[in-house]
Structure formats: C-alpha cells, structure tokens
Amino acid sequence: MIIGFMEDNDILNEEFLPFIRTEKGQQLYDGYLRTVQKHYPQYVEELRGMAEATGVPFSKFFAAALRPELSSIIDLDRHGNEGCTDIYVKTSKQLLLGHTEDLSRSQEGRVFILHATISSQTDGQTDNAQVQERFTAITCAGMLPGNTFGLLPDCGLIYTINDLYPVVVDMEKIPRQVVNRAMLASEDFSDMQQRCACPGVGIANGFCANIGNLSQEPELWTIEVAPVPEEPRSRLEKRQFQPASSASADVFVHVNRYELLEVEEIPERLKSSAQRCKRISELPAPADIPGLQHILGDEQGEHFPIFNHNMKSDVETLFAVIVDLTKALVYVYSKNPKLGPSNILPIS
Template sequence: MPVVEKIGRRSCVPIIYTRGTHYEVGFDVGRTFSGLIQNFLATYDLLNKEYLPLYETEAGRKAYQETLDCVRQNFPQYVKELQGTADGAKVPFHKLFLLHMDEILPNTTARKSNPNPNGCSTVCCNYPEKEFLGHTEDALAEILNNIYFVSAHIIADSPQGRWKVTEEKFTSLCYAGHLPGFTMSYNHHGLVYSVNIIKAKTLASGKTPRHFLTRALLAGENFARAQQILRDAGCGAGDGVSINMTFLRQEGDRLFHNAELAPAAGPGAAESVLSVLTASPHEHMFHANKYLRLKVPEVGGAIVTSSDRRQAAFMKFPVPRSKEDIEAILGDQSDREFSIFREESDDDYVKTVAVGIFDCVARTWSIYTGNPKTSEPVVVLPIQLKTESR
C-alpha cells in the first residue's frame, strides 16, 4: 500500500495557465499535474478505505449514479471538465467524482459521519483602506504538498449549464484532482471568496455536492447571482458549506458576506437552506467549521470542538486592522490542540496546507505555505479583473 511521502512542508505551489473548453482546461490540468493527482489518489485513505469499498456496494453505486445524474443535468460542463482532468491524469473518472461526493456517500449509505476536525478558518477585516480576506486552508495530511493553482480562461461555443455561462476566467487554489473553486479563489468579475466546510448531520445523494456549487461560483458576476447559485433552486445542496466573499467591483462601501449553507432539508426539498451575514465598514468577522446562525443538526465531535476553540482564540485578539494583524491571527498556535494554524508534528491528522490573504485595496493575493507569522508569502499574485471593453 503506498504511503504519504515524508518530504516535509514544501515552499512550492505550482500554477498552470490554460485556455480552452471545459474539457480542454480539465485535460491540461490533469496532464500537467498527473504525478500529484496519481500520488494523492494512491495515498488518500478516505478514498481507498471508505469511499471505494462503498462504491462497490449496491447502495453506494445507486447514490453515486443518482448524484452524477443530478450534476450532469444541471452542470454538464463541470462533469466534462472533471472528465478532462481524469483523462489528462490517466486516472479513473469515478475516483475523482467520489472525491467530489466526499462524505455524501458514507453518510447516505452507511449512516456514517466523520467528525475529524478537517476544516478551515477565515477572517474578514473591513476598515478604511484595510480590507482583507484571510484564510487558512486546512485539510487532511495527505493534501499537504498536493495543491496547485489553476488560472483558466474558458470560452464556450454555447451557453453552458443551468446558469447559461459562456465565459469564465478565474484563478483558484486546488487540491490535486479536484475541480477549482473549493478552497480560495477569485474571478474576473471581482468575486473573491474562501470556503469552510460544515458537517451537517444528514446529507443527501441525488443533490448537488458542495464541490460543484463552489465551482459554479467561479462564474458568479455579482452577489445576487452568487446567492442564486448557492440556493440551487430546483435541486439543492447535498452537504453543508460556508462561503466568505466580497465583490471588488461592487458599488458603494466594501461589504464582506458570510453565507452558511445547509443541505436541502426534508422530503421533496429542492433548495439549499441559506443564511447570509454581512460585515459593513468598520466591522470584521471570523468563521470556522460550524453553523453560527442556521439551526441545523451537525455531526458534532472534534470538528465542532475545534471550531469553538479557534473562535475563542480569535476573540482574544485585538480588532484586526492591518495585514500584519491578519497574519498574526491566521498563524496563531496558542491552543496547542486545536490551533488556527495547524501543525505540531509530522503525524498530525489535519494540517494547514496553505494560507491566503486577499488585499482588496491593493488587489493582490498572498499565498503562504508556512506560518504567516514567521514566513514570507511564496507568491503574491495580482488580482486581474475583466476590462470594461470586454
């Protein structure tokens, strides 16, 4: 059985620039990062020890197929993109799709939930000339060093999917083999966002996995469309998630929004449950991996405890008013068991695989592979927006 390479934390995040159809972009991503994708699939325990065995059962195959059918109906372009990634990387499509179903399969077939504290922390700072969205990308240890940027320009011959999208241009930090949009990203309309998973207790197959809703956000032109995408009326989400976002081109004052999303609830439900909190000027907010407003049953256990402890650590800081303040918060390790920046030893089950800070005034995106309190960003990317003439 392959094991995770003991190569330490690398100061490296590769990037691909690609243009084409959804399939072509996916193929180029798969071909370019085939080594990372193949290594990740070989060493990812949840896939090999839980998702694939369930996929081989009658109930598992049924849940897989009805979820795939749902996504094909509403977002066929992203299924083609994922197929391109599978083909380019020379890996089976069903393994990649199982990554995108994530905990839907064990939850709906084996009534099993994973309480492990794999999640992220996000802080938004909204003060005059100090407008930041900072995010720790926390994931299971196998993800460490298996990440890359995708900077893509997709132009379709005809409107694609339920939102009739003809053009997408974005840059997104991606886990190996995953569609863009699930971690932290921006698009050429000026949408900047990060993602926190939330583990609702009851999930649903035959609904839209959060991975596909966050992928669809990369085409969002404004806040109204972003909410429409997340509500997913007519189908609804299959699992829970929290989105932290702002639009760099919005009129008036800077606003940051946190959207908590829960699975479509109850028999026949066909729309996600959504709650939005807005941070106006002279405000800030923090979000981890539990519902703060929606009254939705959660898995509980370590992920909720971790979220509470990270929230408590955040509350001890002064009001964040600078990039240095954001770095201090996201690099905090004062809680030795459930720190905001996660890495105490090589054997930690969950690690912070990257930290990102979006500067909404300078329009830059700084990415750190180490603790931002003690390391420099490995890259500072300009946020490039669509010109008015296009």
C-alpha cells in the first residue's frame, strides 16, 4: 500500500523530487529537516521507520510531508485545489461537525482508520512502559497521521484540518503536516493550542483546525494559524462556535480560506472555496445529521463540487466524517455521505 502510493504519486515524483535536487530545493529541504529534527525528532523517526520497512528512500517520505510548503513554493496551482469543507451545526439538542476530505487520486484505496498507542520503553523492556500517545486518526499510506481527522479519547478532543494558502511560506519553520501530527500528542485543549502556535520557532505554512472539546460541556472551536516571516512565532486566532439562542439551528462554514485572521492568500487557491460556499448557501440549512449528509454529499458543480468525484481534477473527496459531540460519536463515510456511514467510532 505504501510502496504503491509512493510509485503512483505523480506530484511527488515529477515535481517535488526533481525540485529538492536543485540547489534551492536542497536548501529548503535541509532547513525543514533540521527544524523538525530539533523540535520533533520522534516524527522524523516515524518517517524513517516507514522508509526502512518499505525500502523506499527517506527523502521521498519527508518530501511528501512537505506537500503544503512545496506546492506553494514551486507554484503547483495548476494541479488543482483540495477542497475540504467543514460545517458546524448547533441546535437546542445537538452539536455537530461535518467534514469532507479531498486528497490526491493517488491515495484512493489507501486511506484507513489508525488506532495507535505509543509507549515509552527502556532498554527494550515493556513492563514499565508509559503511554505517551493514544489516538485514532484517519490517515493515508506513507503519510504522517493527524493531517485529516484526529481523535484523542483520553482527553475528549477531536479535530479536522483545512489547508490554508498564505502567500508567504516561511523557511526553516515547522512544516504544517508535522504540526498536525504533533496535535495528536496533546494532553488537553490548552496544550493543543500551544502545539498549533509553535512558540519559539513558528509554523511554515497556514491551516485551520476545527476542534471539538468534550472534556466538560461539548464545545466547538475554530483555530486559524499563519506564519510570521522571519520571526520565531506564528499568528493564531481562535473563536468558539457559540450555542444557539433559540430552537432554530446555528450554522458556521469553514473552507480553505481565512475567516478570522487577515492574511494575504494565493488567489488561485480561493476559487474552490468561493464556489463551495456559494453552493452551500443555495441548499437548505442543515439542522441535523441527515441535513449535513445532504450538503456534504452534494455533487453539483462542474469544477469544485462539495463532494468531488470530478474526473477532470487530480483530487477527489476520499472520505467524510460527521461528529456528533452531544452523543460522543463519529460517523465515517467512505462513500457519498448520502449513502450512510461505513464506520461509527466512539470518542471516549
């Protein structure tokens, strides 16, 4: 599965790898690797482990982990837009989050649910090992987990990710996919915010995390992050999705553009978000799970449908989730959400 993905990934093989062999590309690659090795060496080891197990060079795994940064730096807008759509819904009885995940067609059939427990060991002894991380993630073969959907049962957190596209991508900062992987190790909501912010070093690229917090009363939060050029910090803005004040449903939509922070964004990368938001405004506002399924499964639109199976694009919607924070359940859809869930996961 991993070897097949590495062989079939045209953008990796035809764009990223030739670029990192150039003088500029090698400098960027080396700078990002030094930064990750310094701040998150354990995730470098995760990639090395996959490389050793498959016989695929480590450089291919690390270059794949730099997809958000390299796509912007070498201007790959022509390859299409990933179009993740998130919809928050709050009624007097339910708090819901819906998410679609658009990924490269090379990842079709290579997406899976990962349940992981990572423990410390001393001298090979497991008797006294302590759990360092416990999470469930929907992930792709050959990639670090945490970049699409993450669930932390011990602290009652779930999150989904929207790619964001600031014009400025910073060098020798922590790559976005590494930050999202680190979120899976969060101890609580405050710790997750710190991991998003990357204090003392800063993030290389932008993203939005849509976070459900069940540690007490269920909450939904939006956190947007952007790089700060040549400064060892990130910009971060957060906002809680406030409860409905009446029996009618409150709805908030987040796609692949900034809503909270004022950031200069790559214009070509905003076309998909604009069209999906327009289409959502034309559909009945969701007030329950069937309403969310109807919107997340909408295939109308020639270029940028919400549920994208457009054969003209190099990306497609490979899965969707609906999180019911009131019941602490996650519904996973491997096909169009209108067809019903393929898996149901408890949050705790």
